[in-house]
Amino acid sequence: MSPGYPIVDIHTHMYPPSYIKLLASRTTVPYIHQPTESPGADPRLIILASDDDPGRPKSARGRPVDSTYSSFDEKRRFMSAHGITCSVISLANPWLDFLDPESALATAQEINDDLDKACGENNAQASSSSSSDSKLKLYAFGCLPLSAPLKDIVTEIHRLKTLPQVKGVIMGTTGLGSGLDDPKLEEVYSALAATHTLVFVHPHYGLPDSAFGGPETIAKSGHVLPLALGFPLETTIAMARMYLAGVFDRHPDLQFLLAHSGGTLPFLAGRIESCVAHEREFIANGGHRQGPKRSIWDVLHTNIYLDAVIYGQPGLKAAIEAAGSVDRVMFGTDHPFFPPLGDDQDSKWLSVESNKTAIDGCLAQDEDAKRKILGGNAVRVLGLEL
């Protein structure tokens, strides 16, 4: 099954036990609800405001959260079934955005330590094992206590560099609460750049319901509109705001990895560039043209990596083209989300196979490019030891 080179999944989520416990202790979004009315049923995970429909019993809100969310054995089983040799796991949304400022740093440290320890134990076993199924490697993206005072965030950025299995951080699109273009983030960006920390940006909040015609319109197709469109459009807006605010001008060393192939940034980069060039607000003013100084293409080619979680060839081609090279796109699965809906839980997941098929379709003739996207880029960029 294995092509003879590392297959690295850089977009794969887990809720370690300490995080599950935290969510289960809450009763407002995000929270985990244990249905007492139907013993034996899986707990329900309610992570989006749109999941928390008061018109439904709690036992029918959100999605069932089974052991695929928290079990390292399940993660390895999924990896084996799909020929994945290494996973860089990350907390799923909404990370730690909801913590009160006082406890945020301690909670982040506990969860990051948990992740590092679990990956370390796995990797020690893998190194000494002879069976190929036991040789699977695990690394992690850490999470930041973004609701904590700035100094605590910076402290954790530096501390994460001392955790050997942690290869970057994952964060949402709201930063300290008002977006990634928040001037208050300057200190955080300086720390991220100085420590060469890769930032995996992932959506969570989506768009206001009214953008989709309101809750009733949304409900007609379940989670399709918020997930299929809200998520990638959120990422696109967040990154565009960051770009327009000049963050990449001031921090040319920042390294970002964008979920879902950048939302829609690869497709819209040309339109953003054109709108910036034609914006009257940016016209030369006292000798200085306002607005971002660098071309968005330059930022894409220098500061941004894209995952290959786009489920189709047109999108993947645009992602590779916008990234400027096959060196900046990385395979991912979004596991454990989008499981097969039928009974055949052990078959290969459609959500994974469609991304693999797109890679094969785009790069059929180019084994070297495939090797890079499927794993080589992640090994190089994250410094993985495989």
Place this chain on the structure above:
Amino acid sequence: MSPGYPIVDIHTHMYPPSYIKLLASRTTVPYIHQPTESPGADPRLIILASDDDPGRPKSARGRPVDSTYSSFDEKRRFMSAHGITCSVISLANPWLDFLDPESALATAQEINDDLDKACGENNAQASSSSSSDSKLKLYAFGCLPLSAPLKDIVTEIHRLKTLPQVKGVIMGTTGLGSGLDDPKLEEVYSALAATHTLVFVHPHYGLPDSAFGGPETIAKSGHVLPLALGFPLETTIAMARMYLAGVFDRHPDLQFLLAHSGGTLPFLAGRIESCVAHEREFIANGGHRQGPKRSIWDVLHTNIYLDAVIYGQPGLKAAIEAAGSVDRVMFGTDHPFFPPLGDDQDSKWLSVESNKTAIDGCLAQDEDAKRKILGGNAVRVLGLEL
């Protein structure tokens, strides 16, 4: 300059005199403001709610509306300068969405007659002229009285087929007010399909300000966020809602042309398809799986044409790939929007050249494909006589 084949611009706007008069008679969005405080200054066009900033004097709101918006001579001058041999002009947003129901049909008829007559006079002259600059052809997309009673809308759809220069209709994304997935539109879709009327879907309303972090965040980069992102995301959401509601299942003969290369639909089609396949709400229910019956790729390949107004090679490649063939993508300019900001108004427009450069970059080796996108497809699909 001319490559020896027709160059057709299918995305080019005009406000005919009757429409300018209508907007100038209004004081709420959309409206035209004639600055009385600075005589000689161009009137201001305020078409977006975000343009109508009460913190600014009316003379500084929106954008200057000069003769490029209403003059057929200016349109021809622009065409000559860019080697365009035929333009299919359309009213710019927000079309007639704001009319009161009683007068909407009469106003639509007047404006559509105006457009047909102006194009007819131009084309009669062009046919009898020997100079190449006088041979430029003009056709039009009509507009529908969407605020009128349904029977009036259907009446105008049928009447437009009797206007020889009108080759389809342009409309926004809200339909009768609540979106293109509105069940009340069934009768309209039946009429559009029965008359083989091409529908050019164009954004106007964008996204709620809160999607961009609020008005203050938006204002920092002028119109960039609403125009670069709000517009294409609006189109994407509207078409996804239509698709999810099964409109293309019930009306397999509908023909749509999507502005700005489909918003972001080509990039996100795979994700939409994947989310539909994994949506629990759509699971088989009494033997019938809910949700759209046709694949979104099938709809893209059968019911949808895309313009090539995407300002970059990654986006254009995705558009061609998602459309399934170079036969379904058509050159456009978005004139008179995005004019050069400097003094050099007579040079070639960057907004046009970047789209032409993308076409050249994608299809440098394929003259036949270039010929199709630059004009051949429009001639074939719209039945233009050139």
